[in-house]
Amino acid sequence: MPHSTARPTSSDEVRRAFLAFFEQRGHRAVPSSSLVPHNDPTVLLTTAGVQQFIPFMLGKEPPPCPRLVSVQKCFRTTDIDEVGNPRTLTFFEMLGNFSVGEYFKAEAIAWAWDFSIRVMQFPPERVYITVHPTDEEAVRLWLAQGVPQERISAQEDNWWGPPGVEGPCGPDSELYFDRGPALGCGRPTCAPGCSCDRFLEFWNLVFTEFYQDRAGTRTPLPRKNIDTGMGLERLAALAQDVPTVYETDLFRPIMDGVARLVGKEYGRDPKVDFSLRVIADHGRAMTFLVADGVLPGNAERPYICRRVIRRAVRYGRLLGIQGPFLRQVVDLVVARMRAHYPALETQHRAIVSVVEAEERQFSQTLESGTARLERFIQEALGRGERCLSGELLFRLYDSYGFPLELSEEVLRERGMEAEREGFQRAMEEARRVSRGEALFRAGKRIARLEPGVPPTEFLGYQTTEAAGNVLAIAREDEPVLEASADQEAQLVLERTPFYAEGGGQVGDQGSLVGPEGVFQVEDTQRDEAGHIVHLGRVRQGVLRVGQEVQAQVDRIRRDDTMRHHTITHILHRALREVLGEGAAQRGSLVSPDVARFDFNYPAPLAGEQLEQVTRLINERVLENLPVTWRIVDLDEARKLGADMFFGEKYGERVRVVQVGNYSKELCGGTHASRSGDIGMALILRQESAGAGLRRLYVVAGRRALEASEARGRALAEVAEALGTSVEVVPDRVRTLLDELKRARREAARAAVAGGQIERALAAARSVNGVQVVASQVEAPSEQALREMVDTVRARVQRGVVALGTVLEGKPVIVIGITRDLAARPLDAGKLVKQVAALTGGGGGGRPDMARGGGTNPARLGDALERVYGLVEAALAQ
Secondary structure (H helix, E strand, O other): OOOOOOOOOOHHHHHHHHHHHHHOOOOEEEOOOOOOOOOOOOOOOOOOHHHHHHHHHOOOOOOOOOEEEEEEEEEOOOOHHHEOEOOOOOEEEEEEEEEEOOOOHHHHHHHHHHHHHHHOOOOHHHEEEEEOOOOHHHHHHHHHOOOOHHHEEEOOOOEEOOOOOOEEEEEEEEEEEEOOHHHOOOOOOOOOOOOOOOEEEEEEEEEEEEEEOOOOOEEEEEEEEEEEEEEHHHHHHHHHOOOOHHHOOOOHHHHHHHHHHHOOOOOOOHHHHHHHHHHHHHHHHHHHHHHOOOOOOOOHHHHHHHHHHHHHHHHHHHOOOOOOOHHHHHHHHHHHHOOOOOHHHHOHHHHHHHHHHHHHHHHHHHHHHHHHHHHHHHHHHHOOOOEEOHHHHHHHHHHHOOOHHHHHHHHHHOOOEEOHHHHHHHHHHHHHHHHHHHHHHHOOOOOOOOOOOOOOEEOOOOOOEEEEEEEEEEEOOEEEOEEEOOOEEEEEEOEEOOOOOEOOEOOOOEEEEOOOEEEEEEEEEEOOOOOEEEEEEEEEEEEEOOOEEEEEEOHHHHHHHHHHHHHHHHHHHHHHHHHOOOOOEEEEEEOOOOEEEEEEOOOOOOHHHHHHHHHHHHHHHHOOOEEEEEEEEHHHHHHHOOEOOOOOOOOOEEEEEEEOOOEEEEOOOOOOOEHHHHOOEEEEEEEEEEOOEEEEEEEEOHHHHHHHHHHHHHHHHHHHHHOOOHHHHHHHHHHHHHHHHHHHHHHHHHHHHOOHHHHHHHOOEEEOOEEEEEEEOOOOOHHHHHHHHHHHHHHHOOEEEEEEEEEOOEEEEEEEEOOOOEOOOEOHHHHHHHHHHOOOOEEEEOOOEEEEEOOOHHHHHHHHHHHHHHHHHHHHO
């Protein structure tokens, strides 16, 4: 067949050609979904193009079009430690065409052949096919395309699914490209599927036509689906006729940019090439993970992000890079990929901020951790051992933050092994101790109960008042038969409406009224055996084991708590709408006074984003949506599309709470009956909850009304103080701030005119080639002091500026460091903390600018004099 157009060569051309080919055949192009799978807690990250379309293929949602095509961001974690080898990637892009119950094998095979031969212009004789041994239909269809029988082979592993213990499945057919005998193993049996580099699989066509149940029985699906996947990187390597994906235009700009940083060139030294491949792959991985809300941490998805960042740092050190460099790597990735993923451009600064913070944190421990590991290795080799103990490896992890995987990689390079089981034992012991300490610190120790006390029946979803027999009483951690007036105790009933603390929701309060006394419930907890334990004090009389009591939950407190719990569900969905699916919940506290909600996000929310979220949650409140729940099997909850989170431990039966058609989550807490019962909701404030985590405080119902009234009163007081109306307060405040800025600038200029800055500069000392200015000055405000530091720093060029003054009887110190010295080797935040300590205080801030203060102005001069010695010590490290 003649070729009517030029063959796509660049990766961008290949991408466009693939999408255009299938759009011309009635497919709708769908944007890539997030690397964080939506409503699929069974996988860490998106691993295939079909994942976002599974709800369509299972009939849970109608597809926007029965024919779909996409270029999907994917991430596979199984071979992170192998990245650097030419055949291994973590992040990649998958081209795919999909049919939801419309076309099937005939069209999928014909179009795959047509695209490969006519569009990509691969020589037909170099394309080989594999099929499943049972799929005679696929063989006939390939023969009909002109593929000779000798280039079609059957392989048992040409079968896809089911993805879990049951689900859709079917045979698949793979296309291989013969790259020539020079890349082969030379064996006469060499063929597609061989482990050598001769035959490269580039396209997999999955024919989903069966449903396999738990017993392994397969039945035909009522609607057959097509799911294909082809790695863009592999296709680009074939189009550009290069040995590996790393030589394509997707990777070379990144590797060449890193090589320039160290004055090296790719292709000259195998060890250098390995490090460049690691940094290029992991640079792409970290950039896209952070962009999709996956931030460095110690578990599951966050740990994947941490691993790739830290592994990249290590290989940067092996290349000879001593300072921070990942910012430049992220810049290279964004420059290469932003045309197809504009979000990288808009989130560029936030991505860099997260990556640099993790790089700084790890860089501080990498050198010391590596040195300690080397010492352990030498000691083990001296004893004739080839396996390093798990206890030592855990010590590295616990003390230096040195990941086990990195230790294993170093050990492999030295021909040694790691005792992984010993590491896991040490880790579990540390967790056990930590859990015990946490319970002790919380002061909520649950008393021992006599054996045989049955679990408590919980009635709190239906009522807040119920009768129940007292099964057990404990005082001072010991079982007793009764508790008397003013005694603290813990009571267990056979049935109770009291909600035990869990899922972020606080425990109920209320009272237990018996025939002889009243018990005030101050908290409710659940022990490991399933008992709901009422903690509190006997208010009057006596309560005894075996008595029937009336359990009465504080209804007003419960209602306030329920409003806050329901609003967190609505808030969670609203945040993901506004910020993307990566903004997943990472913790919460639901109390009667406020709801606190932690979630993944790399930067503070802008005012516009907060307004948008607030509007969304209150719109759902006004819609008065029904709030319903049901207990279902975990698999059924998955099919319902309920939000669940990777790493959470769910039982076989789970409770699904649904707010209209807006929110659907697994949750054991108590909730309002309708969203309208919430009344109103108000986001009070946001703050950081750790690296890459944000925290919102939200109030609902009565608390929201109180907060709104308090804000209104405060605004009215401000208006009165300014002598204006509430409506023009913002304009008036802006005017006053402008006037204040002018006054501060004038004060700074006055300081210059008064010669303070010149005197400070004249007293500068050179410390190991660094100019250090440390002087006490007169300044009208801390802001004026900061501006003076900025002025001196601009004139120093390369140095440290520490100025101090006394404001309202207290010493204030501001330290500025030129950018070439900030963070490494000098850090203004650490420096000011040490200096201010001499004045009886402390401080902190950024590496290039920080402030501190104290209580003893008489020591200010001594504190500033200390700056010279501290700088000298830091430079000598």
